[in-house]
Amino acid sequence: MAGALAGEWRGPEGARFSLSKAGEFTAVRLRGQEMDFDEHWSLSGKGTWEVLDSYKGGRTVADGKMVKLIIKNGKSSAAQDGQEQLDGSNTTPTGQKKAPTTYTWMVSVKKEGKKLRLYYVVGDPDTRWLCQFTHA
Template structure:
């Protein structure tokens, strides 16, 4: 019996440690360890121009560093707030060890829309921001064409919001 009680004495703390470790690793999704695409060859001239995504999202990055935003959703958990921002701002191409990132800043909001029509008035909804900043990773597709993306929603899932070159441009 003495051996059985020693086993139980070790089993409870060990089991508790396993529960804590499982909880900690369950929150470690792909975004949390994302180190970039490794793309370092994009130029500001290549990034400049019109970009589009789903549901009418459009971003124009001008060569002078200014930007126009139309119906751009929030990134990370802000996406779940359902707002889409339009307005003007700035952009810049940065480079670090993981790859290049396009940093966009909305400085003057001109319009706010929702992705889905609201059927119930939700008084707990947060007010959409009047200014906002996005970080788009740069990447290349199978044809070596540049694309921009950020993560949205729960970081554990790793959903990407992809912007591609405007087709009408």
Template sequence: MAGESGLRARGAIFGVLMVVWAVLTACANPYQYYEGTGLHDATKAEVAGGWENVEGTRVVLREDGTAVLEKLDGQDFDFEDGWRLSGTGTWQLTDADGGQVVRLALTARTRVERRIPATATATSAPEPSSTYAWSFYVDRDQHDKLKLFFFYGDPDIGNTYVMTRETGS
């Protein structure tokens, strides 16, 4: 009997440890705690200029640190609200251990649009703030050209919103 109760106790402890491990790792994924691309060689002059994505978003980063945004979607879970912001703002290229990041801040909103088709939560989503901030990771593609991106939606999925150099820029 003593051997059987000890086996049950070890089984119970093992079961509890497995539940704790499952809870601790359930939300962990490589994108949730993304630390950057490791890129450190982009210059402000190289980042300045026009950027676009396939959804019709356009961002112009001027060398003087000002920016013009057209139809830029929200980052992370804000993307699910379905709004797209246009206006003017500021930007800066920062560098940390994980790599370079473009910090873009909308300071004067001129327009709010809804992405079509809107997500289910977007129809009842609150009006976005008149100011907003994005953090774009800086990376290079296979041709050594810069690209900017951020994650959108659920961080467990790892969807990226990619901006490439505007055609003709």
């Protein structure tokens, strides 16, 4: 499974990340998951990743495998209220939290035909949607 997940993944708002076969993870402008997404921050940096056979906790999208992504000492960016694209600035608009420098994502793996997709759930529990990533 790890070999099939290695490579570049692209998602919404210009977010992308790469997974190496050696367990290294590099992210660019990756938004937080669940309620953290609504804080309008993103995180870029390097860390580690691993495939989990099972996961109990949080909201998952697919049955089966999960991928745990961890960044430590990342660089945070903030988006303006209501702005669809992250602007890459390092300022925090009034009333918004700055991104943490260390963060863990729990990402679901879903097979669609011969392709794999990665997903995590974002947003308020009443208006959740899927942050989806495709293999580049």
